[in-house]
Amino acid sequence: MGELIRTVVADDHYLVREGTRQLLEMSGEVTVVSTVGSADELLDAVRRLGPDVVITDIRMPGGEWRQGFEGIDASHRIRSAHPEVGVVVLSQFSDALFAFELFKHGTEGFAYLLKDRVGDLDELLGAIRAVASGGSVIDPKVVEGLLARRDVRGQREDLTTRERDVLREMAHGRTNSAIARALHLSVSSVEKNVNSIFTKLGLENSGDVHRRVAAVLAYLGPDPS
Amino acid sequence: MSSRLVAGPLALIAIVGSVTGAILETGLPVPATHWVYIVASLPLPALGWLLAVRRPELRYGWLLLAAGLCFGLGTLGTGLSLHGFIGIGSRLSALFAGFYGLSWIFIPLLFPDGRLPSRRWRAVAWISGVAVVVHGAGILLSGFTLHRPTAVLSGPGQVAMLVSAAAQFVTWIMAVIVFAGLLVRWRRSSREERGQYAWMVGGAAATAVGAVLMMAFNLGGLRSPVIGLVGIVAVAGGLPAAIAAAIVRHRLLDLRVGIRGSRLHLVFDLRPTADEVLSDLGTVLEGTSEPVEQVSRLAAAVRTGLELRWAAVTLADGTRVVSGRQEGRAVLELPVRGGLGRIECGPRESGRLTKVDRRLLQALAVPAGLAIQSAGLVTRLVNAQEAERRRIERNIHDGVQQQVVALIAGLELARATGAGPDMLTHLREQARQTLEDLRELAAGIHPSSLTQGGLVEAVEERCSRLPVRTTVTAPPPLRSRRFSDEIEGAMYFTVSEAVANALKHAGATTIEVRLTQEDGRLRATVADDGKGFDPHTTGRRGLATLADRLDALGGGLGVDSEPGRGTQVNAWVPVDG
Numbered sequence: 001m002g003e004l005i006r007t008v009v010a011d012d013h014y015l016v017r018e019g020t021r022q023l024l025e026m027s028g029e030v031t032v033v034s035t036v037g038s039a040d041e042l043l044d045a046v047r048r049l050g051p052d053v054v055i056t057d058i059r060m061p062g063g064e065w066r067q068g069f070e071g072i073d074a075s076h077r078i079r080s081a082h083p084e085v086g087v088v089v090l091s092q093f094s095d096a097l098f099a100f101e102l103f104k105h106g107t108e109g110f111a112y113l114l115k116d117r118v119g120d121l122d123e124l125l126g127a128i129r130a131v132a133s134g135g136s137v138i139d140p141k142v143v144e145g146l147l148a149r150r151d152v153r154g155q156r157e158d159l160t161t162r163e164r165d166v167l168r169e170m171a172h173g174r175t176n177s178a179i180a181r182a183l184h185l186s187v188s189s190v191e192k193n194v195n196s197i198f199t200k201l202g203l204e205n206s207g208d209v210h211r212r213v214a215a216v217l218a219y220l221g222p223d224p225s
Numbered sequence: 226m227s228s229r230l231v232a233g234p235l236a237l238i239a240i241v242g243s244v245t246g247a248i249l250e251t252g253l254p255v256p257a258t259h260w261v262y263i264v265a266s267l268p269l270p271a272l273g274w275l276l277a278v279r280r281p282e283l284r285y286g287w288l289l290l291a292a293g294l295c296f297g298l299g300t301l302g303t304g305l306s307l308h309g310f311i312g313i314g315s316r317l318s319a320l321f322a323g324f325y326g327l328s329w330i331f332i333p334l335l336f337p338d339g340r341l342p343s344r345r346w347r348a349v350a351w352i353s354g355v356a357v358v359v360h361g362a363g364i365l366l367s368g369f370t371l372h373r374p375t376a377v378l379s380g381p382g383q384v385a386m387l388v389s390a391a392a393q394f395v396t397w398i399m400a401v402i403v404f405a406g407l408l409v410r411w412r413r414s415s416r417e418e419r420g421q422y423a424w425m426v427g428g429a430a431a432t433a434v435g436a437v438l439m440m441a442f443n444l445g446g447l448r449s450p451v452i453g454l455v456g457i458v459a460v461a462g463g464l465p466a467a468i469a470a471a472i473v474r475h476r477l478l479d480l481r482v483g484i485r486g487s488r489l490h491l492v493f494d495l496r497p498t499a500d501e502v503l504s505d506l507g508t509v510l511e512g513t514s515e516p517v518e519q520v521s522r523l524a525a526a527v528r529t530g531l532e533l534r535w536a537a538v539t540l541a542d543g544t545r546v547v548s549g550r551q552e553g554r555a556v557l558e559l560p561v562r563g564g565l566g567r568i569e570c571g572p573r574e575s576g577r578l579t580k581v582d583r584r585l586l587q588a589l590a591v592p593a594g595l596a597i598q599s600a601g602l603v604t605r606l607v608n609a610q611e612a613e614r615r616r617i618e619r620n621i622h623d624g625v626q627q628q629v630v631a632l633i634a635g636l637e638l639a640r641a642t643g644a645g646p647d648m649l650t651h652l653r654e655q656a657r658q659t660l661e662d663l664r665e666l667a668a669g670i671h672p673s674s675l676t677q678g679g680l681v682e683a684v685e686e687r688c689s690r691l692p693v694r695t696t697v698t699a700p701p702p703l704r705s706r707r708f709s710d711e712i713e714g715a716m717y718f719t720v721s722e723a724v725a726n727a728l729k730h731a732g733a734t735t736i737e738v739r740l741t742q743e744d745g746r747l748r749a750t751v752a753d754d755g756k757g758f759d760p761h762t763t764g765r766r767g768l769a770t771l772a773d774r775l776d777a778l779g780g781g782l783g784v785d786s787e788p789g790r791g792t793q794v795n796a797w798v799p800v801d802g
Contacts, residue, residue, distance in 0.1 A: 069677065096686060097682050151695060153697065154696050154698065
């Protein structure tokens with residue numbers, strides 16, 4: 001195993017913060033260099049400690065931030081000042097609104113997971129690794145929400161149920177073989193679905209997982225209007 | 226034209242006439258006896274002026290003013306004719322006929338409100354009117370002057386004098402009839418009015434006694450100046466004194482004497498006008514938002530406004546609030562606007578309920594209806610809020626709370642038995658489910674997308690979780706518009722309830738939600754292709770509460786449906802811009 005990924009954990013709730021820290025350190029892949037309880041402290045810790053990845057809550061009252069968006073706004077600040085730092089946002093909301101907010105300037109280096117993923121260490125570690133290398137991850141449930149939102153706005157994609165499943169996994173940052181394992185499909189079947197999705201959405205397919213997620217998220221992202 | 230502009234000069238003419246006439250009669254300095262005469266002549270025009278100005282719609286004030294005017298001009302005429310202005314002087318003094326006719330016949334006859342007691346009295350009024358005119362005209366035509374009372378009249382003059390005397394005799398008879406009628410009305414009057422009639426009977430009797438004394442003074446041998454003085458004081462001042470006493474003691478004509486402000490000015494304080502009562506009611510109702518309290522203040526306002534012994538407000542649901550102590554049956558009942566209840570009035574503290582009172586009450590019925598309506602609205606909103614709280618409490622208690630208990634039990638079991646990965650995974654899933662339920666519960670109370678993203682965002686989020694094809698359309702500028710929490714909440718939950726109904730009851734397969742803002746109205750339309758229903762026979766279920774919420778914001782809710790034709794729910798609230 002190589003070097004440990006250095007992280008800062010931000011959550012206004014002490015038990016969540018410490019629980020997350022213990023879980024991450026237990027993995028042997030990640031070290032938590034600091035845990036903080038507010039957006040201001042988070043920015044300060046990033047400046048001082050220069051972590052590889054920050055893991056932050058969305059709602060952290062206090063400071064001169066947009067109320068209810070403190071974690072997201074701090075993430076944007078971090079990514080623009082320190083482009084090498086990846087951000088994993090842990091959200092208690094599956095509402096599309098927060099995903100739109102997070103991805104409004106681009107998806108690179110951002111992961112958006114629902115908070116209950118702290119009970120799924122592999123998922124969490126996967127997202128941390130992805131953003132550490134500039135990739136993106138989005139929770140399948142949130143992808144579902146984004147797709148539903150497009151439906152409601154009348155921008156309906158005629159994706160099959162299978163294609164929707166594959167799209168969710170793709171947005172999750174998985175490779176074709178990982179998707180095949182997760183959905184109990186053959187790799188060739190996954191490839192066929194991926195191609196079909198890209199054709200239907202009018203996107204250019206890419207072998208690179210990161211770019212593929214970015215393309216899908218850019219497509220699902222907020223309406224420019 | 227303002228009654229003030231008419232009544233003021235008339236009263237002034239009357240008073241100047243009396244004073245000038247009296248001074249002309251005796252020359253200066255005026256002897257004490259004539260000062261008494263002057264003072265006794267003042268109350269009639271003064272009272273007439275006051276009534277005519279404050280209650281111009283009542284004939285009574287004008288009647289008193291006319292009598293005062295006749296008296297004043299008559300006195301002036303007497304004074305002038307003694308100084309050689311015989312022509313004008315005698316003409317003016319003929320107006321005394323008008324004064325006697327008015328004060329002996331019409332003032333008692335039209336008591337207390339300037340109307341005939343009944344139609345049967347019309348004959349008396351006409352005969353009296355003609356007799357008074359003939360009496361006065363006869364004096365004018367006869368050439369009789371006070372300057373030379375014993376001068377021999379010409380032939381036609383004698384005829385005129387004879388006719389005039391006959392007419393005067395008729396007026397006396399009429400005066401007696403009117404007085405008898407007054408006595409009968411006094412005997413038959415209700416408790417509230419008895420005091421007023423008693424004073425009038427007293428005033429009329431004093432006038433009659435005064436007239437007898439004056440006649441004895443003028444014609445008989447009783448030439449004592451005291452008798453003449455007492456007579457003229459009784460004739461000129463008896464009626465106004467009686468009327469003034471009836472006003473002060475028994476609120477005649479709804480007038481009362483009060484002390485206004487701290488300066489102890491004695492003023493005539495009128496009954497509050499409809500406007501005053503209404504604005505008072507507004508202040509009173511503003512002071513409380515407690516619905517029952519509002520209705521009880523309404524009842525109190527009606528009672529004090531109309532000076533009733535008691536007043537009651539009854540709501541459609543049977544709630545009844547009485548102000549004062551109810552005795553006997555209501556003398557007046559009035560439904561409030563909107564038919565949500567009725568106002569009942571007990572008898573007046575004194576006097577009868579007049580036409581003005583009825584008008585006042587009718588004016589009150591409009592804000593009363595609104596007050597009752599808003600009281601009902603507040604009650605329903607409070608009840609709905611309570612019901613909602615109970616529902617949330619039940620959901621937490623029976624749902625999430627039990628799940629956490631189960632989780633604790635499972636964890637304890639795992640600890641005691643040294644659980645394997647399967648069991649722990651199961652427990653984790655259980656905890657996740659609990660979290661999911663909590664998320665939904667929180668969204669049901671107030672969705673975070675509404676707080677953070679606004680109405681369009683929250684409606685889209687809500688609709689994106691529906692199992693049927695749902696479309697939300699909203700103009701792009703509306704997306705970023707934020708409204709007050711009340712407006713966003715009411716509109717969001719209305720849409721939410723409407724789509725829930727479309728799913729649960731209508732079995733819809735597509736739902737269309739449209740949000741617009743134009744002409745100062747924020748509007749939401751939810752249309753489904755479900756089976757529809759007959760709005761006349763089916764209650765609006767959860768939407769009724771939301772209709773109240775919208776109503777409270779000045780908006781409204783319409784449900785348009787027909788079996789087999791789907792349902793369309795329209796909600797709107799007024800917004801700026």
